[in-house]
Amino acid sequence: MIMNALYSRKYSLLTKKSFKVAALTSTIILAAIVLYFFNPSDSQIYPPSPFRLLTGLYCPGCGTLRGLHYLLHGNLLKAFDLNPLMVISLPYLIYSYIAYSAPVILGQKIPQIFIKSNWIWTILKVILAYWVLRNLPFAPFSWLAP
Numbered sequence: 526m527i528m529n530a531l532y533s534r535k536y537s538l539l540t541k542k543s544f545k546v547a548a549l550t551s552t553i554i555l556a557a558i559v560l561y562f563f564n565p566s567d568s569q570i571y572p573p574s575p576f577r578l579l580t581g582l583y584c585p586g587c588g589t590l591r592g593l594h595y596l597l598h599g600n601l602l603k604a605f606d607l608n609p610l611m612v613i614s615l616p617y618l619i620y621s622y623i624a625y626s627a628p629v630i631l632g633q634k635i636p637q638i639f640i641k642s643n644w645i646w647t648i649l650k651v652i653l654a655y656w657v658l659r660n661l662p663f664a665p666f667s668w669l670a671p
Contacts, residue, residue, distance in 0.1 A: 546629040549622070561597045565590040585610055585656045588671025607671045610655050 565571045576584040588607035595603040596612070605612045620638065627635040640648075659669035 543629050546626040550626065553622070557597060560590065560594050564594055566594075582660045583656075583670055585652050585659075587659075591671065609669070610652065 559570070563570055571590060574584065574587055576582065577587060586608070589611045592604035592607035592611050595601075595607065596615075601612070617638070624635045624637045627633060655669065658666045661667065
């Protein structure tokens with residue numbers, strides 16, 4: 526009886542995670558297909574950046590969609606030019622996706638990367654500094670603008 530309850534609970538958790546992984550994977554694939562075929566620079570299907578629209582300034586994410594479009598077309602340098610922070614963070618995001626979905630897709634666990642809180646605060650400071658510096662109107666900081 527107890528074994529059946531444990532098995533049922535484990536199966537239920539696996540089913541929920543399988544659904545989440547399937548939904549996440551489908552969303553990533555669909556977004557990549559749309560982003561591959563529709564360039565954010567000249568397509569009207571993407572909304573404008575709310576922060577840029579309201580303030581006229583660049584946020585840390587400005588240039589990300591265009592950068593991902595260029596990455597999907599194999600142009601790493603142009604993607605890095607549009608948003609270096611996004612390009613630098615992609616390996617961590619890809620590994621996090623793989624570590625999360627591997628138990629469902631491959632049937633085996635991959636070690637997850639856990640970041641200590643002091644590193645999280647450091648990353649936040651870097652993002653905030655990047656946000657300010659990319660809005661300065663003189664070189665070398667103006668090179669950070671998308």
